[in-house]
Amino acid sequence: MFWFLEILKATLAAIAVFTFLAVVGAMLGVYLERKISGWMQSRLGPKHVGPQGLLQTVADTVKLLQKENIIPANADALTFNIAPLMAVVAGLLAWVIIPFGPAFGRIVVARDINIGLLFFIAMGSLIVIAVLLGGWSSNNKYSLLGGFRSASQMISYEIPLALAVMVPIMMAGTLSTVGIVGIQQGGFLGVGNWLIFGGPFPWWMTIVTVPAFVMFLTAAMAEVNRVPFDLPEAESELVAGYFSEYTGMRFALFQLGEYAESFAMAGLAAVLFLGGWHGPGLPGIVWFVLKLFALVFVLMWVRWTYPRLRLDQLLNLSWKGLVPLGFVLVLVTGWLLV
Amino acid sequence: MGELAVFIVLAVLTLVPAAVVVTTGNLVRAAMSLIPSFLGVTGLFVLLQAEFVAGIQILIYAGAIAVLILFVIMLTQGGTGLSIRQVNEQRLVGLLVAGGLAVALGVMLVRTPWPRSAGTLPASNVAAVGNAFLTDFILAFEISSLVLLASLVGALVIARREQ
Numbered sequence: 001m002f003w004f005l006e007i008l009k010a011t012l013a014a015i016a017v018f019t020f021l022a023v024v025g026a027m028l029g030v031y032l033e034r035k036i037s038g039w040m041q042s043r044l045g046p047k048h049v050g051p052q053g054l055l056q057t058v059a060d061t062v063k064l065l066q067k068e069n070i071i072p073a074n075a076d077a078l079t080f081n082i083a084p085l086m087a088v089v090a091g092l093l094a095w096v097i098i099p100f101g102p103a104f105g106r107i108v109v110a111r112d113i114n115i116g117l118l119f120f121i122a123m124g125s126l127i128v129i130a131v132l133l134g135g136w137s138s139n140n141k142y143s144l145l146g147g148f149r150s151a152s153q154m155i156s157y158e159i160p161l162a163l164a165v166m167v168p169i170m171m172a173g174t175l176s177t178v179g180i181v182g183i184q185q186g187g188f189l190g191v192g193n194w195l196i197f198g199g200p201f202p203w204w205m206t207i208v209t210v211p212a213f214v215m216f217l218t219a220a221m222a223e224v225n226r227v228p229f230d231l232p233e234a235e236s237e238l239v240a241g242y243f244s245e246y247t248g249m250r251f252a253l254f255q256l257g258e259y260a261e262s263f264a265m266a267g268l269a270a271v272l273f274l275g276g277w278h279g280p281g282l283p284g285i286v287w288f289v290l291k292l293f294a295l296v297f298v299l300m301w302v303r304w305t306y307p308r309l310r311l312d313q314l315l316n317l318s319w320k321g322l323v324p325l326g327f328v329l330v331l332v333t334g335w336l337l338v
Numbered sequence: 339m340g341e342l343a344v345f346i347v348l349a350v351l352t353l354v355p356a357a358v359v360v361t362t363g364n365l366v367r368a369a370m371s372l373i374p375s376f377l378g379v380t381g382l383f384v385l386l387q388a389e390f391v392a393g394i395q396i397l398i399y400a401g402a403i404a405v406l407i408l409f410v411i412m413l414t415q416g417g418t419g420l421s422i423r424q425v426n427e428q429r430l431v432g433l434l435v436a437g438g439l440a441v442a443l444g445v446m447l448v449r450t451p452w453p454r455s456a457g458t459l460p461a462s463n464v465a466a467v468g469n470a471f472l473t474d475f476i477l478a479f480e481i482s483s484l485v486l487l488a489s490l491v492g493a494l495v496i497a498r499r500e501q
Contacts, residue, residue, distance in 0.1 A: 129405055
């Protein structure tokens with residue numbers, strides 16, 4: 001009967017992780033985004049709903065739930081309905097391998113798959129299909145164009161993402177996230193062994209890890225269609241890109257998938273480069289959450305600092321800039337490690 | 339017992355969309371049905387404890403080849419809507435060829451002496467594949483890299499010439 005129990009455990013863990021993410025990622029993340037972008041623009045964010053505007057996202061969700069679900073006249077209904085579901089499921093499944101920290105004697109992670117990072121990148125590439133199907137099935141030229149642009153942007157940035165992730169993999173010798181965090185423990189003041197400071201190798205390893213970290217964050221921003229890479233969703237160019245025709249809860253599901261994926265990217269950057277749950281003093285999970293939200297703040301900060309990149313500038317940055325840089329980084333890491 | 343149940347579920351997940359792929363008249367539905375078929379094959383790889391191949395299967399097949407097929411269909415159907423349904427006027431010939439192939443494969447499967455005991459699993463899947471690529475199968479590895487490079491350059495040349 002063990003197989004039945006294992007499936008039950010896996011299902012419950014998935015439900016727990018997804019619920020936690022829907023609350024934290026979507027609600028808190030959207031609230032933080034609006035508040036922080038407000039402060040950066042010298043205005044206050046949401047203030048009225050609940051104390052300090054904390055219930056704003058709840059109010060938004062209730063509003064979206066009661067909207068009419070419109071399917072365009074000649075749209076392919078099955079594809080139209082499947083696309084947001086695929087986006088959400090792929091975005092949330094990426095959280096399966098992210099470890100939170102030690103608690104009750106074991107590491108809190110949904111499943112420490114031994115090909116963890118490969119699984120993460122595969123989930124990122126499944127979202128491309130959801131975007132393409134969403135854009136095509138809306139029976140709308142602007143949605144189709146937005147879908148193509150978004151899909152080509154996402155597949156262009158998968159390569160720098162994978163190459164940037166190669167550097168911690170080569171330094172740790174394992175694809176498992178718990179293994180990569182494992183080599184980052186101890187060190188000077190509790191932070192010395194973080195990979196961004198060179199890991200357990202001498203300081204000159206930072207010549208590869210710092211560019212790899214920056215490349216990972218850039219590719220992550222492009223993968224989740226955040227500014228400055230959000231041309232596919234720009235209101236002034238393409239109405240709303242591939243989700244122009246989506247109303248109500250399906251629109252909210254696309255956004256949820258994007259937010260879950262951007263939090264997952266920030267979480268993975270914290271795990272790969274910033275030492276996961278290691279740090280002096282505070283318990284592991286607190287450190288991980290601090291790093292996660294610090295990186296999310298950096299993502300939001302970049303959003304309101306840089307102007308939007310045009311599509312050809314965006315693709316040039318990937319193919320002519322980040323891909324050769326990624327190859328050079330992998331070569332230099334291999335040479336330095338031997 | 340559990341493995342048999344999982345195998346049956348995965349086999350249904352692989353075969354039913356595959357049947358939809360070859361019988362439906364709607365091109366995009368056919369391309370979409372490839373994806374659950376690929377995911378079923380991923381599950382079968384995991385069942386065989388080949389996790390690296392399973393991860394690569396999702397990454398390459400579902401994440402790149404399916405996307406490529408969808409791009410091609412959407413770019414060449416004139417943008418929106420499907421004006422051309424797929425019709426098949428050669429069902430009998432197709433059935434005969436598929437039947438012949440099935441008989442040949444069945445005979446081969448039945449006559450091959452499959453080894454009864456499984457081999458030993460390497461300690462690390464990824465390391466074993468990497469080592470095999472760079473020692474035993476290095477020629478195949480390098481030649482496939484060259485073939486991919488040639489196809490990439492060829493695609494760029496064709497795309498550029500159309501402007």
